[in-house]
Amino acid sequence: MNNLRETFQQTTGQISGHGKRNAGVLKTAFLDVSDDLPSDQYGTGSVIQPFEQKLAATLGKEDAVFFPSGTMAQQIALRIWSDETSNRTVAYHPLCHLEIHEQNGLKELHPMDTLLVGAVNRLMTLDEIKALPEIACLLLELPQREIGGVAPAFAELEAISRHCREQNIRLHLDGARLFEMLPYYEKTAAEIAALFDSVYISFYKGLGGIAGAILAGPxxxxxxxxIWKRRYGGDLISLYPYIVSADYYYELRKDRMADYYADATQLAERLNAVSGIHTTPEVPVSNMFHLHFAGGVDEVTEKLTKIQEATGIGLTGYIVAKDGYCSTEISLGDAYRALDPDRLNTVFQQLEHAFT
Amino acid sequence: MNNLRETFQQTTGQISGHGKRNAGVLKTAFLDVSDDLPSDQYGTGSVIQPFEQKLAATLGKEDAVFFPSGTMAQQIALRIWSDETSNRTVAYHPLCHLEIHEQNGLKELHPMDTLLVGAVNRLMTLDEIKALPEIACLLLELPQREIGGVAPAFAELEAISRHCREQNIRLHLDGARLFEMLPYYEKTAAEIAALFDSVYISFYKGLGGIAGAILAGPxxxxxxxxIWKRRYGGDLISLYPYIVSADYYYELRKDRMADYYADATQLAERLNAVSGIHTTPEVPVSNMFHLHFAGGVDEVTEKLTKIQEATGIGLTGYIVAKDGYCSTEISLGDAYRALDPDRLNTVFQQLEHAFT
Known part of the structure; x- marks a missing residue:
């Protein structure tokens, strides 16, 4: 398995992302920042407050709070809605970030219960939501990352939102990749966020910043x-390394999402044409999809390692074994556009040779 | 009140600190860092792990964890000791950071209780500690910041440590300013940390980094x-902006603490010679002390504002009204050493004129 990661790290071009996650990402964002720019101080100051207001306006919400992480932001959002509705129970998809990536933080840190809605291999349905008992809040993730980046039609979102308002259920958006979804919906961020009571967005997914998140709402x-951010130890004396870079990459990439989406659609079509390879979703709805290779983990690792070594183009640094095939995640960004088409053709020739 | 802050921000030299907290602090730390330096990734990688090991070794502990904040690190330390001893109660000073600066995070996030030991105007005593009921953990802060930076003699620390071990009480060190204490104790960090089961240190106090903390222990x-760091949302994909700067300023300033301590002692003596001005402690035991001016808040604000405007040297950006006097905090660093002695003399002449 290590070979895959090592060869990936040595590649000179990558299918996913915006280039390597290294100190250059920080240094580029600070290149034109004056040494005299004052630090934010415990959530106040000219670095943080105007940025929070800009994102609040973009999302059509009254206010927004910058957080070091989405984990912290979303647990806090659910806790606040739980307190406001005097209901301990919140609901989300079985592959929600809170369920599988946070060491059960929500329930370890709060007197709360969770209900899982739907199944691990598909989106939850409106009928499943309607069948829920009384809950404080429903969390929806757009796109649903762990199943490859799948999202309901906008009309379905509207129907879910209407139902939640009728039932006094708060609706929270895990919009880690919200901007990545806008070209598919042909909506603004505010038009989508209007269906939700609160919204979280991330700055290091499609936007390619270092870390950090915004939580927006009333x-x-x-x-x-x-107040909860202070309780969690997230109200740092200085968050400006993340905020300045978040703002820089937000402005750089927010209008490129249609390109990334188009690239994902075209790349997925090309990959699905190779026998032994398929993507989920088959037709992406954002810049991301999951990529599956027929074969066991050793066999697929060996094949991909060889291709990465031979071409210098990185497909992935890891694969996860599934039943008869192996999977990884692809998310398109600036790196794909920077690839030489001839080198990419070579990758496809080798994929066809290896997996057909 | 705003005038004091504004005039302070416009000063060209300051009594406290290492210069202004601005983007230059980050940019300086990254000046010689290659763009190719790979980011840490969720707590792994060459940026974070060797740094954690270096601090573990310095503190004489088996391991250490880098945290975005001390708030997060210390709540987690107390929770772990509470779980390990199956006892919900921890004890600390009434002016402990957890008691007054964290919006009650420990008790809002954990099923824990606290006992306050001693009084707000002095250190807790061994007798008071011996009189405590059964507790999981005692937190000691060295120096006790909110009373001006006061610390017990080393023999007293040893006696407290002995008692806690005998009684199966875990002893946690709030060592936000531990390095600043070493010249007074004439001990290494490891010699002091050896008296404690776990230790937290901060990188933006006397060391002058941007933010971040280390928690060390078994x-x-x-x-x-x-695991708790992940639950809190502190296990960021990238903490390198804080880690690289923490390491840079740690190496730059760790051996300057004796100078800062000497400066604090000499400056406090000089200030105590002015009528209407005094410090607590009268003789500092670290680089910090509290500075008190006779008079009401409006009067003292006006006097200090005028002195800052006239001299261009910043004494403080804020004062807190007390009973018949006003207080602020002074902590010595590189900025004091950079002051022109003649300009400092002028400050003292004006202080004598204003307060005598």
Missing amino acids: AAFCQTAR | AAFCQTAR
């Missing part, structure tokens, strides 16, 4: 979120 | 701390 919600 | 303790 003014009182954000005021309480700032 | 291997199993640190392993559990990493």
